[in-house]
Amino acid sequence: MAQHGIEPHSHGLVPLQTRNERPRSTSASDFQEINNRQEIWRYLPMERLNGLDAEVMSEVSASEVAIDLAPGVTAQWIDSSAAPVGSAGLPEDRISAIAWTNASKTLLVEVAEDSETTNPTTLTLSLEGLDARAFHLFVKAGANSKATIVLDHAGTGSLAENVEILLGAGAKLDFVSIQDWDKGSAHVSTQFTRLGRDSALKHVVVSLGGDLVRVTPSAALDSPGADIQMFGVYLADSSNYFEHRPYIDHIAENCVSNVAYKGALQGAGAHTVWVGDVLIRETAVGTNSYELNRNLLLTDGSRADSVPNLEIETGKIEGAGHASASGRFDDEQLFYLMARGISESEAKRLVVRGFLHEVVQKVGIAEVEDRLIASIEQELEQVGV
Amino acid sequence: MATLEIKNLHVSVDTDQGKKQILRGVDLVIKSGETHAVMGPNGSGKSTLAYSIAGHPKYEITDGEILLDGENVLEMSVDERARAGLFLAMQYPVEVPGVSVSNFLRTAKTALDGEAPKLREWVGDLKKAMTNLRMDSDFTERNVNEGFSGGEKKRHEILQLELLKPKIAILDETDSGLDVDALKVVSEGVNRAKETTDLGVLMITHYTRILRYIKPDFVHVFVAGKIAEQGGPELAERLEAEGYDRYIKTDA
Numbered sequence: 001m002a003q004h005g006i007e008p009h010s011h012g013l014v015p016l017q018t019r020n021e022r023p024r025s026t027s028a029s030d031f032q033e034i035n036n037r038q039e040i041w042r043y044l045p046m047e048r049l050n051g052l053d054a055e056v057m058s059e060v061s062a063s064e065v066a067i068d069l070a071p072g073v074t075a076q077w078i079d080s081s082a083a084p085v086g087s088a089g090l091p092e093d094r095i096s097a098i099a100w101t102n103a104s105k106t107l108l109v110e111v112a113e114d115s116e117t118t119n120p121t122t123l124t125l126s127l128e129g130l131d132a133r134a135f136h137l138f139v140k141a142g143a144n145s146k147a148t149i150v151l152d153h154a155g156t157g158s159l160a161e162n163v164e165i166l167l168g169a170g171a172k173l174d175f176v177s178i179q180d181w182d183k184g185s186a187h188v189s190t191q192f193t194r195l196g197r198d199s200a201l202k203h204v205v206v207s208l209g210g211d212l213v214r215v216t217p218s219a220a221l222d223s224p225g226a227d228i229q230m231f232g233v234y235l236a237d238s239s240n241y242f243e244h245r246p247y248i249d250h251i252a253e254n255c256v257s258n259v260a261y262k263g264a265l266q267g268a269g270a271h272t273v274w275v276g277d278v279l280i281r282e283t284a285v286g287t288n289s290y291e292l293n294r295n296l297l298l299t300d301g302s303r304a305d306s307v308p309n310l311e312i313e314t315g316k317i318e319g320a321g322h323a324s325a326s327g328r329f330d331d332e333q334l335f336y337l338m339a340r341g342i343s344e345s346e347a348k349r350l351v352v353r354g355f356l357h358e359v360v361q362k363v364g365i366a367e368v369e370d371r372l373i374a375s376i377e378q379e380l381e382q383v384g385v
Numbered sequence: 386m387a388t389l390e391i392k393n394l395h396v397s398v399d400t401d402q403g404k405k406q407i408l409r410g411v412d413l414v415i416k417s418g419e420t421h422a423v424m425g426p427n428g429s430g431k432s433t434l435a436y437s438i439a440g441h442p443k444y445e446i447t448d449g450e451i452l453l454d455g456e457n458v459l460e461m462s463v464d465e466r467a468r469a470g471l472f473l474a475m476q477y478p479v480e481v482p483g484v485s486v487s488n489f490l491r492t493a494k495t496a497l498d499g500e501a502p503k504l505r506e507w508v509g510d511l512k513k514a515m516t517n518l519r520m521d522s523d524f525t526e527r528n529v530n531e532g533f534s535g536g537e538k539k540r541h542e543i544l545q546l547e548l549l550k551p552k553i554a555i556l557d558e559t560d561s562g563l564d565v566d567a568l569k570v571v572s573e574g575v576n577r578a579k580e581t582t583d584l585g586v587l588m589i590t591h592y593t594r595i596l597r598y599i600k601p602d603f604v605h606v607f608v609a610g611k612i613a614e615q616g617g618p619e620l621a622e623r624l625e626a627e628g629y630d631r632y633i634k635t636d637a
């Protein structure tokens with residue numbers, strides 16, 4: 001058994017623990033208080049949590065979520081103690097447990113079995129105050145359905161969120177989570193996904209704004225033949241701390257996972273963290289897995305942490321690999337473009353867009369891509385790159 | 386009518402061992418319509434000269450001047466130099482991932498002209514230039530220089546030369562690595578640019594074969610960071626036969 005877990009010598013804070021040994025509970029008291037000595041909170045700027053670690057908080061109200069449904073998709077608020085809540089995953093950390101307990105209602109979005117739509121369903125959650133709030137979303141894609149759902153976060157707020165995504169057999173779902181918060185906001189989002197037999201999920205994370213944004217998407221691949229693609233794009237400036245921790249748990253046979261996150265950082269104090277965990281269990285014969293993270297640092301003084309972890313418990317796999325790199329702007333690329341008359345700012349914009357393009361184009365949803373490109377332009381404009 | 390004047394140019398680079406002097410007093414004048422060939426041994430500083438004219442930040446000008454129509458080029462940023470009419474076809478063109486050739490060319494053209502080219506005209510010009518250079522039309526959808534073969538990179542440089550229409554072009558070993566047919570195609574491109582825009586050319590090369598297609602008016606022998614001798618096309622023939630030994634010995 002090969003193990004490439006969290007390297008203890010890199011920080012000496014936590015014992016080596018395989019990813020599946022973490023406790024699961026909906027009760028906050030089952031987890032330690034948050035501090036930077038725990039690996040999962042290691043990088044977190046605690047002072048920006050805006051009370052998201054408080055055991056009691058109010059919840060997001062129905063009026064704060066604008067819902068635009070595509071045909072074949074329904075939405076309703078249900079009691080969080082009712083099914084199917086909890087069937088896609090259970091909290092593995094304190095904030096997720098707090099959010100779970102404090103969200104008495106869950107927004108249940110269902111895609112009818114066998115239904116197919118190309119129009120995206122959009123859920124826009126906008127907040128207007130920094131008091132900590134809890135939210136629970138459950139997305140259920142019926143068997144053999146095909147849909148796109150975009151969850152958009154905007155405004156000024158402090159949000160502790162759980163998103164559950166459950167795919168029935170043969171379902172195809174594109175799910176996009178956009179974090180485009182205004183200054184001062186904090187957002188901790190735990191996104192559990194569980195994939196049915198031969199289903200396919202494209203999970204896209206786009207982080208553009210917020211003082212603290214932490215998204216931890218996980219995939220439980222416990223039915224054979226499932227395919228998960230996880231893509232992430234982020235653009236951090238001096239005011240942003242963005243943390244993304246995708247986790248793929250290969251349990252069943254012949255599943256495919258592909259994780260690709262790319263980010264650009266600029267300005268002193270911009271900080272991003274990417275920790276990618278892939279666990280290929282003994283039962284996950286025929287697995288094919290790849291994870292990648294690349295960061296482009298546009299200026300001095302920004303910091304990108306990138307840690308891929310791969311644990312493999314069986315040799316009978318198709319393939320498993322990872323790549324991670326963070327680098328400065330390539331001066332030679334800038335020179336080449338500028339030598340053709342292109343100004344420095346335009347050249348930088350071309351390079352950044354080009355760098356992110358690989359992932360942006362994989363989003364594959366025209367509206368989201370356009371919006372993403374526009375946001376990227378706007379972000380670059382704002383800081384005058 | 387444009388004139389590029391290089392006067393007493395001294396250039397050094399920062400290395401791990403400290404500053405290293407590479408150019409040691411280069412004097413050269415290139416006018417519109419003229420073709421100058423620069424030949425010299427490896428490491429003599431030819432690319433350094435080319436990069437210094439284009440404004441690569443790695444090279445520090447320690448003495449001398451570069452003037453384009455009397456304007457001080459050394460005070461211009463890299464993009465300003467290009468907009469003033471200078472063009473460098475690079476010995477090793479750089480890959481720019483995620484940026485398509487078509488996007489790159491259109492952005493460059495817009496930057497040089499100060500306005501976006503009229504779409505229909507532009508598409509027509511691009512298509513024609515690519516056909517002339519025997520480039521597949523699907524090239525425009527590929528990322529700049531990414532995965533291009535050596536020869537494709539060089540054609541792409543000349544494609545830019547033809548579309549961007551500079552006043553003075555420096556071609557750094559554009560002929561290296563080209564097969565016989567490609568050499569001809571690329572040379573035709575340079576000659577077209579010379580005819581249609583009265584381009585002035587500074588052509589860095591190791592081989593006389595390209596000089597059969599692009600006729601130089603002047604040949605300069607470049608040794609140890611400066612011009613050791615100047616002459617007409619016959620000088621190139623002599624270099625091919627005798628090599629650079631003579632210059633290196635007298636230099637020592």
Ligand SMILES: Nc1ncnc2c1ncn2[C@@H]1O[C@H](COP(=O)(O)OP(=O)(O)OP(=O)(O)O)[C@@H](O)[C@H]1O
Binds near residue numbers: 405426429430
């Ligand atoms: N960044 C650098 N650091 C150290 N040395 C450098 C650097 N750039 C250039 N040089 C040195 O300067 C000298 C001139 O290099 P240059 O590339 O100008 O030569 P060249 O005449 O173009 O050679 P070639 O015919 O091989 O292309 C070489 O000795 C080279 O190693």
Ligand SMILES: [Mg+2]
Binds near residue numbers: 431557558
């Ligand atoms: Mg050279």
